[in-house]
Amino acid sequence: MLLLASASPARRRLLEQAAIPHRVQVSGVDEDAISHPEPAQLVQLLARAKAQAVRDAFRDASISAVLGCDSVLAFEGEVFGKPADAAEAIERWRRMRGAWGALHTGHCLISAAGEERLAAVTTRVLFANLSDAEIESYVATGEPLQCAGGFALEGRGGCLVERLDGCFSNVIGLSLPWLRQWL
Template identity: 70%
Template structure:
């Protein structure tokens, strides 16, 4: 069984839809303490920190730092990059509205870092660790003020990296996607399938 190191309902739904047995264990990692000027490296570092923290929580570790147990742990983190600026979750409705005014009709890149720790693993040394970032390009619809305000009023954008949920109401505000669809929702199922293949 896979341990998902994320509180994201969207990631959980993706695993359920793909019939991947899993359970959820939230990492408790202070994401604000992890910084990197490169968004691709940043989402990898965040995904790695979550996976390693949950690996220790889920299995415990012996005196040498070796995790005990038999479950792989998956950590993920997503960020939207628009015109070179990193967009995580909007802090409030005003920020979400301002972002949507800028993004309407334009392209952005959604980066999701993935870190898989097969068990047992040495969390300190990353033995057997798989780490990568999957990038998907997203083109947003040319929406006006009324649509932007109506969408933000649903509260959905405040829960998502970049301020939109492809699998929710925000899906109608996306014109085109280049790359992995599920990556925009929260994790790349094709990548995970390859990683979990026997």
């Protein structure tokens, strides 16, 4: 059984849809205490910290591996995690509309034997050219405040993304092809 070191309901749903048996143990890692100027490196550091924080769960013989993940959106040289509030989400969307961003998800898989697999998977995202009213309406749903980059591909935000270049599930928070390869 896989132990997911994440509070993300989207990651849990991906594992459920892929029929991967798992349990969840939230890591409690202070994400603000970890920094790096390169988004792909940052998400790997965050994913590793989360996986390492819960690896003592291997005392439970049913756990075969721990998976830590974290995502950020890189846009015009800036890293976007979850927006702090609605005003920040609106400002970001006004900048992102009609443009490409890069969604980076760090993955750290630690086996019961201590073997570690670490990678960042990147998917390019083209955002729709939205009006101010569309942006404000979307932000008013509250959905963007819960997601890295301020959008949920699997939710209402899915119709606000014009195109993807790369792994679909990665944008939701976990690259299932990457995970399949290492499981």
